[in-house]
Amino acid sequence: MTAVEQRFREFKMPDVGEGLTEAEILKWFVAPGDTVTDGQVVCEVETAKAAVELPIPFDGVVHELRFDEGTTVDVGTPIISVDTNPGAGEAAPQAAPAAEAPAAEAPAAEKPTAAAEPEEKEGRQANLVGYGAAPASTKRRPRRALPGAQRSAPAPSAAAPAPQAPAPAPASARPEAAPAPHAPSPSPSPSPELNGSGRTARPLAKPPVRKLAKDLGIDLETVTPSGADGIITREDVHAAAEAVQAARETPVAAPSAAVTAVQGRERRVPVKGVRKATAQAMVHSAFTAPHVTEFVTVDVTRTMKLVADLKQDPELAGLRVNPLLLVAKALLVAIRRNPDINATWDEDNQEIVYKDYVNLGIAAATPRGLIVPNIKDAHAKTLPELASALGELVTTAREGKTTPAAMSGGTITITNVGVFGIDAGTPIINPGESAILAFGAVKLQPWVHKGEVKPRQVTTLALSFDHRLVDGELGSRVLADVAAVLERPKRLITWA
Template identity: 50%
Template sequence: MAQDFRLPDLGEGLPEAELVQWLVAEGDTVALNQTIAEVETAKAVVELPSPHAGTVTKLHAAAGDVITVGSVLISFDTEEGDAPARDAALTQATAPDQAASEAATAPEAATPDASAAEPNLVGYGAAARSGERPRRRARAVGTRATPSDTAVLEAAPHDAIQIGEIADRPAERPRSTPPVRKLAKQLGVDLALVEATGAAGIITRSDVETYAARVGATAGSPMTPSSAAVPSPTAPSAERVTRTPIRGVRRATAEAMVRSAFTAPHVTTFLTVDVTATSELVASLKADRSLQDHRIGILAVAAKAVCLALTRHPALNSRWDEEAGEIVEHHYVNLGIAAATGRGLVVPNIRDAHELTLAELADAIRELAETARAGKTAPGDMRGGTFSITNVGVFGVDAGTPIINPGEAGILALGAMRRQPWEHRGEIALRDVMTLALSFDHRLVDGEQGSRFLAEVAHILREPGRAMLLR
């Protein structure tokens, strides 16, 4: 029987999403819960699982299209017998905290007939994925493509069988992350030709670079059959400007920053501090074999210092509730860490960071950064932050005036750590020096409170001691 799958509410009440890529094509046979597409919201890249087992009959959008919630995304021809399994998966996927969202969005997201069969959910069950990805019949090289073949190859270009390299085996879509696909596109590399060395058959950045170097070494040999149509990254363009649609993370970041800048009265205060003791602490911890796996750096130490200071300066760990006419003081710290990614700036947060040791904070920061760079940060990880840190020092910048993340009272910017002459114990010596910049919401934080908080963070970085390893 024919079934349509409509784009669900992806958990944030966002009205639309951009289709990044299809992982299936028309004519494919798919299993229940198999990932069929990747879509990008204003928060993150999300994988969509199939709510049906059957054959794909129609793809209603192309990569790059912006689809509104409730619009038909894909159509299936299913067996009557898959209904019990689908219903069980739907029941399993329904979570209490989504009930309100479903009730609010379901009337708009689907027609009366469709809403009964397809609740507005993220995912359709937690069944484990099969280790084998579905294979499609390979079209013999050199045969004339039928109109249906052309449609399938346009919908999923990685299915094409390439001459001389993989003509003897069935086509299988490559698995990779969005940054790797972007790199492959820039280099003109077809991922179907690249041998994967990553875990679970994932194509890594080095796999793409290695393949590009190998193919590029042969004069006149194209990387893909259609590489003539792919412009060289270094080739001069006839266009004098490049226009990029404002969408996804870039739009969400811009809207949040404008809302913050024109809602919360920002004040920024600066303090330059001798962090030589912290630098020496980090060096000693890195040399400790029992802590080598944790990769403790200056950012982790600063995060611990912020958590300690926030417990004694709660005004910096509060929010302004305009609707309720209240100041809400948090008795926990959800610490946001600003991460620059290829898709734009994201600020996921570490839940209950105040309860973590220095080593645990370092692990959480590393995991957060790796997830963000891969474009896999979950929307829920970017909600509920209470204070944020941005490390502009990694770009060689000494200081800045960071904009507060909406809903928070403050944000701390870490400048570059530099070795320079500094007064130390009555003499001039070479010391490690860093500038801290604190922006805070003047509705919530007075100048005295902000200054005392910044001074305490600086004091901890100046003399970290053993307290940095405690909860």
Template identity: 50%
Template sequence: MSSLQRFNLPDVGEGLVEAEILTWSVRPGDTVEVNQIIVEIETAKAAVELPSPYAGVVKELHVKEGETVSVGTPIITVDTAGPGDAAPAMLVGYGPREGHSVRQRRRGGRAPGRPESSPGHARPSAKPPVRKLAKDLGVSLHSVAPSGPGGVITREDVHRAAAAVQPGPEPLAVSPAPAGGSGRRETRVPIKGVRRQTARAMTASAFTAPHVTEFVTVDITETMRLREVVSARREFRHLRLSPLLFVARALLLAVRRTPEANTAWDEAAREIVFKHYVNLGIAAATDRGLIVPNIKDADRMSLLELAEALTTLAETARSGKSIPHDMSDGTITITNIGTFGVDTGTPLLNPGEAAILAVGTIRRTPWVVGSGADERIEPRSTVQLALSFDHRLMDGQQGSQLLSDIAAILTTPGLAML
């Protein structure tokens, strides 16, 4: 049996068919161990680090950084003969086969089996969004001086390195190029990764599900007061409670009365699938584009558990470490466009879901309160909500009921006690 073992690009989950090679952690001649991280790839959903299924010496890298290849394509060959001889391990959950004794690579440390004295091969420590920024700016991370804790390269480090190479700002793309100069009037960026998947998904959603969008402006002054009370409680003090937490809670409560909002359309089986669980998607804008990770079984969580899950989801998405599992099997979504200072919009459905709620920015506005002789105008905290839904799964009455229930709970949080 040949000692040369080829490792093909695996399906890292959810039937993804291709991935881009972001960064190789090894070079030909390097010694690798089973489960040592050898490459970082970007799928249509997330950045993923792949471990080696073999121990031995790297003979060849078949794919260059920046190339996109299909699942099943050979990406690396490892020679398993010699002192590092070991039987190939099966990648089950990206871990070693039972019975193998291996070392895990320490995050931020050097790869096992790689000489420390080989700076040209050492992989700079940086988060995936920072790696993408460096790639976009044409900066080699090997030339960047890290300033982050533990020698981690930050976005600011990359920008400083880019400024050192290009001290002058580049002309805007719309500006005419100076006569005889090198200014560019256009810049072309390949459509791939998260951006391509988002385009495909949104196009399919727009032309498959008949969208209806309804709007309501809500006085959430009492919810904001409740937020202050909850934030002061001992068990919540380690968390930064966003108003999104309370909007999410209101949506989860409202779905109970309108279960049609938590369904899916199965065209092949000609069935409507009612989900008896809520995997709450939260649209997140990242350096890689828009992704929608979801909180599994969010409807079964306490307010504290939901707050912790939202915090973890946001931190993972920002760091570029959301995995395909995080973004699969969502049932209903919230998109918080208010973080951009936007009041409202008409959100497109996440494919396969029946409804999506857009939350606008919270503003202090004059509002009529009281009634009759007690009617007056007061400054109140208000927000606009926009609910888009699939008219095949929800009719106007059900969509209106869901949106009205969310608004009622946010206006009078005590309704959640009923």
């Protein structure tokens, strides 16, 4: 490891979940030049499971942010570099040889190639990532008026050289036309092994822009740069992509105004992060586990009265007390009476795994998509403890702070579709579980009560279960027990 590599340390995108392969950078909390310390949070990323804050594991000064916000980065890819010894002055492994070499001597101009090799191996241009000239070198050389010259990396120098003839270049890199009279000496040409072509250099663009172009299928050689010193920006790439898309979609005889009108009426959003993971999990669950859904409509008037009473109980002051709390408690009672519902199907080993604990999942809708964090060991919690855990779970999910650990290991789930005014549905089982209970809206309806039709608080429950390990009898018993507890909540005591 060279001295420069020891000084400039890279922080790579970690696997913050369970075998995740990528994450999207949501927000940077630091910028180049900021001082960071070991354990300081530098960015927030979104994985396929949740949004997570990443702390950096060493001290120093931020040297470079490798990717822009909104970029999806593979696990193991460096995302930030830090100067761990800023007091040593700015490192410029390429600048010194380039400035000291006589412009008219071709062999001397090629010497910096070896010094630049560690950076070129990572696909980065020295002048784009901050390894250029010392702070005193604030003025760049003017560029030649050739198309190829716009993409050439400028050579750092302490002062602008006097106009002179260009230095001899290798035949493979020599331009076909002579440079403009006032053009400076060309910078050392990288070896063919580094640039991969016969051109003098690759188009100038930062790594995030290069990745964006790759994702959009845009050849940077075809993009007209608009940035300073001929650097290609994100806007340039998007403009090129829009031009390509318009060319594909526009018929030869169709007016361009009609295409623009159609495009203005549509929105395209990349499927990634939590939403992508949810879609994959739901497809896998729906087409792997044979779903059966049963429904029951129940009078929950007594439960609603109990909720109102519990809200006034000093023991529950400050806690989240609502109908969902008692539905969760009713499901836990039903599981204790029918423990075989709390299981999972092990396809690899062809086994049914019965669990003596309940990690109760609560489906939560967030701006980033649906997530299902779970309350660990919910079966062992008292009503106040369950209320506290439920309130913390919901608050954390709404703030987007749910961790991957909070969403792993669930055994059974509740989805509260009633908050949207929905009566019932056929919920899809969360992967790795055997059942999911949907709690519908509580509405005032005419109901036969004690032989008379009266207005009562009524709701519909729907239980979807995996028919490979839960037969109709077991599923029906569980759903009937939940309904019985909600109809007469005193069973929370008698069945306990």
